[in-house]
Amino acid sequence: xxxxxxxxxxxxxxxxxxxxxxxxxxxxxxxxxxxxxxxxxxxxxxxxxxxxxxxxxxxxxxxxxxxxxxxxxxxxxxxxxxxxxxxxxxxxxxxxxxxxxxxxxxxxxxxxxxxxxxxxxxxxxxxxxxxxxxxxxxxxxxxxxxxxxxxxxxxxxxxxxxxxxxxxxxxxxxxxxxxxxxxxxxxxxxxxxxxxxxxxxxxxxxxxxxxxxxxxxxxxxxxxxxxxxxxxxxxxxxxxxxxxxxxxxxxxxxxxxxxxxxxxxxxxxxxxxxxxxxxxxxxxxxxxxxxxxxxxxxxxxxxxxxxxxxxxxxxxxxxxxxxxxxxxxxxxxxxxxxxxxxxxxxxxxxxxxxxxxxxxxxxxxxxxxxxxxxxxxxxxxxxxxxxxxxxxxxxxxxxxxxxxxxxxxxxxxxxxxxxxxxxxxxxxxxx
Ligand SMILES: [Zn+2]
Numbered sequence: 001x002x003x004x005x006x007x008x009x010x011x012x013x014x015x016x017x018x019x020x021x022x023x024x025x026x027x028x029x030x031x032x033x034x035x036x037x038x039x040x041x042x043x044x045x046x047x048x049x050x051x052x053x054x055x056x057x058x059x060x061x062x063x064x065x066x067x068x069x070x071x072x073x074x075x076x077x078x079x080x081x082x083x084x085x086x087x088x089x090x091x092x093x094x095x096x097x098x099x100x101x102x103x104x105x106x107x108x109x110x111x112x113x114x115x116x117x118x119x120x121x122x123x124x125x126x127x128x129x130x131x132x133x134x135x136x137x138x139x140x141x142x143x144x145x146x147x148x149x150x151x152x153x154x155x156x157x158x159x160x161x162x163x164x165x166x167x168x169x170x171x172x173x174x175x176x177x178x179x180x181x182x183x184x185x186x187x188x189x190x191x192x193x194x195x196x197x198x199x200x201x202x203x204x205x206x207x208x209x210x211x212x213x214x215x216x217x218x219x220x221x222x223x224x225x226x227x228x229x230x231x232x233x234x235x236x237x238x239x240x241x242x243x244x245x246x247x248x249x250x251x252x253x254x255x256x257x258x259x260x261x262x263x264x265x266x267x268x269x270x271x272x273x274x275x276x277x278x279x280x281x282x283x284x285x286x287x288x289x290x291x292x293x294x295x296x297x298x299x300x301x302x303x304x305x306x307x308x309x310x311x312x313x314x315x316x317x318x319x320x321x322x323x324x325x326x327x328x329x330x331x332x333x334x335x336x337x338x339x340x341x342x343x344x345x346x347x348x349x350x351x352x353x354x355x356x357x358x359x360x361x362x363x364x365x366x367x368x369x370x371x372x373x374x375x376x377x378x379x380x381x382x383x384x385x386x387x388x389x390x391x392x393x394x395x396x397x398x399x400x401x402x403x404x405x406x407x408x409x410x411x412x413x414x415x416x417x418x419x420x421x422x423x424x425x426x427x428x429x430x431x
Pocket of ligand 1: 044045046047048049082083084087088089
């Protein structure tokens with residue numbers, strides 16, 4: 001057991017290389033701990049000659065809380081000046097990365113801790129800032145700084161990927177007109193690892209990311225998942241021509257739901273002469289109509305029947321609803337060959353002239369994407385994980401408003417969902 005007061009102090013502060021000069025209790029309950037490093041007098045960096053002391057300059061750093069109290073570490077940084085006037089180095093301030101990196105607002109240990117809390121555990125910056133007793137911007141800046149350094153150092157963050165998925169995410173609405181700013185996330189859909197996020201949702205934005213990867217890495221990709229959007233298809237065609245494309249089931253079903261919605265709105269308008277109102281029969285079942293059939297209970301089914309009788313005189317909404325359920329049936333089939341046949345047949349049936357034009361259009365889309373749709377039956381990969389990541393990213397976004405800056409947004413998302421090697425955090429320091 002240590003009983004020497006000086007050593008006890010050092011042990012409590014736990015930095016090893018410093019003398020504790022004083023401790024002050026502030027009126028707000030926080031502790032100010034003043035320290036000075038114990039290092040020997042250095043020699044001049046440039047000429048290797050003697051240096052003169054120019055006193056010290058205190059620098060305040062947010063440190064980890066101790067015994068439930070927030071702590072400010074006041075580091076009296078020594079200033080030195082080269083004794084040789086012809087050297088030209090002038091004066092310089094001591095640096096010690098084990099205490100804090102240059103220009104840091106948090107000590108090294110507090111910076112690492114905050115980065116882990118926010119990046120890995122997904123806590124909000126506000127929460128962590130409150131615990132440290134400092135403001136939001138201080139924590140945000142340091143998390144981004146340490147996080148960036150971690151991602152830079154983690155050059156082997158992902159290995160070979162067999163199935164990749166790209167998906168668009170809205171990351172910010174900008175300016176007076178709330179112009180949507182989109183980005184594209186690239187995901188290993190088997191391991192659910194976010195590989196990267198790039199700005200934009202064009203073919204070029206997705207393609208350029210793949211071009212930055214090695215040829216061997218791209219060649220190892222067997223499946224390429226996408227929503228049914230042209231740009232991503234173009235990108236895959238260009239950069240992953242060997243990979244088989246898979247249409248994400250979620251997006252296929254969403255498209256079928258959307259076509260039910262379109263028919264319902266049109267019929268509503270044609271029969272009643274206005275957009276949906278609370279009392280309109282079709283409006284009242286708008287949610288039931290796009291629900292999976294097996295999830296609708298008997299009461300709901302009766303409701304659908306009754307209200308369709310009231311508001312769908314030519315059975316168009318009913319037809320669109322059957323079409324949607326048939327599209328969902330694609331995913332009930334296990335056998336790839338049967339699924340391909342079924343999809344082919346269905347896409348033709350849906351284009352029947354007797355069906356609503358919206359349903360016919362759905363049929364044409366399914367015909368165009370039939371190969372990608374039924375590639376799901378061969379690969380069993382979906383963008384589901386990517387969608388999950390998008391929700392998670394939305395949460396991060398809600399929790400912190402600092403994401404107008406795309407680079408910061410990318411770092412936060414990659415820390416959370418990119419599976420960096422967190423053990424590296426102990427070994428790095430930000431530039
Ligand atoms: Zn010098």
